[in-house]
Amino acid sequence: MHFDFTDLRLFVHIAEAGNLTQGAAQVFLSPPAASARIRALEDSLESQLLYRGNKGVSLTQSGETLLRHARIILRQVDYLRDDFTGPNNDRSGHVRIFANTTAVTEFMPEILAHFLASRPGVTIDLQERLTHDIVRAIRDGTADLGIVSGDIDQTGLEAIRFSTDRLLLAVPLGHELAKRKSVAFADTLAFEHIGLHEGSTLLAFLRGLMEKNGYERALRVKLRSFEAMCRMIEAGVGIGILPESAARRHMKTMQIALVGINDSWAVRERYVLVRSIDALPGAGRALVDELVLNAAGGSK
Structure with missing residues (x-):
């Protein structure tokens, strides 16, 4: 078996692009x-890695296996390089983060602004993903850090709790639920709901939790941001579920008006997921510390 890092990087780029020409361009090959x-890589592994067609390429089962291992190997090489950049090894490097909607829109911008201000050599790739995609990305090495809320399968991962995610019901002033201190979510389904956009973790969570209780039927409008949701709620179009930080802001x-939700799932713990905290590059470990420190300082 023989291959080099260029082979692995080429294969990963082709797999992610679904196109040989586009993948080749990423590593400056014809x-x-x-x-x-x-x-040559297929011959070395004695396995077909790609299905080739007129519209591009797709992975065989062997290709899926190689992709998983190649990502991990290449990330470890990047970590090794970052850790030998000098004594201030948390001052440079690249960190890829997959996070849920609340993290991307509510607290990561502020945390990253503070974190990056003193680390001009660090670059960040922050992407919004669904929870199951975040967990899978950490397991297969696609991302360095994952930010999730609630119960997840932590098998093979390290999960560092850093804060609490509380969901509240937002209603227009004067709404019949506005004077309630709390309400069961099932009781809100008699009213039309405003939800977050397709692909958001909050929408996926509520759909999965309440699909048998009429949430989909109650969902009238889906929007791209918590601000847009609140404006629609303020206008009296419906009511909606939001994270406490966004709702109070x-x-x-x-x-x-904000109303508590009685259901136990409305209070969820937030975690940073990693394959191994000790294997992270310096910048990655420093960012985990920043999240924990920020939470300890009172950010929820």
């Missing part, structure tokens, strides 16, 4: 040279 390298400038 399509014929890239094709020859992939053929928008309540300061909008005519909405």
